[in-house]
Amino acid sequence: MKNDQPTAAVIIGVLATIPYELLTTVLKALGYAKYSVYEVTSLMITLNRPDRLLGAILSMTLGASIALILYWIVVGRFGWEKLIFKSIFLSLQSWLLLEALFMWLIEGRNLIPFRPLSDYYAHLSGVVIFGVVMGLLFQKYVKDK
Numbered sequence: 001m002k003n004d005q006p007t008a009a010v011i012i013g014v015l016a017t018i019p020y021e022l023l024t025t026v027l028k029a030l031g032y033a034k035y036s037v038y039e040v041t042s043l044m045i046t047l048n049r050p051d052r053l054l055g056a057i058l059s060m061t062l063g064a065s066i067a068l069i070l071y072w073i074v075v076g077r078f079g080w081e082k083l084i085f086k087s088i089f090l091s092l093q094s095w096l097l098l099e100a101l102f103m104w105l106i107e108g109r110n111l112i113p114f115r116p117l118s119d120y121y122a123h124l125s126g127v128v129i130f131g132v133v134m135g136l137l138f139q140k141y142v143k144d145k
Helices: 005-015 017-029 037-046 052-078 083-107 117-141
Strands: none
Touching: 005 017, 005 052, 005 117, 017 037, 017 052, 017 117, 037 052, 037 083, 037 117, 052 083, 052 117, 083 117
């Protein structure tokens, strides 16, 4: 049976959000962050009511989209070399774009109170974890299959 690489990439993108959520949940429990990644993602829809289930669905959809971009555009154009660095770079670029949109559309319009600066650092570290996990899973399950 032939391996369906785009489907594997989507599944990897979905699964890579889980360690990201676990890290931000731990940081939230320690009082360092105000929201976990699933909660802050849900605010794009609910505006002021963080919900983990809705946030999980949205984050996993975004993770799958980022994984497809990594597979089709980044790997397709630049190859498999230094895949983990490419994955981290793409994850950071995606985070910057999504944070800018979030700030402009939601926080900047005072629809929710501004998050503490530590929230940004917590999510930044989570994005790096997302990129590393996605890159490692790509190397194991997608590369040369």
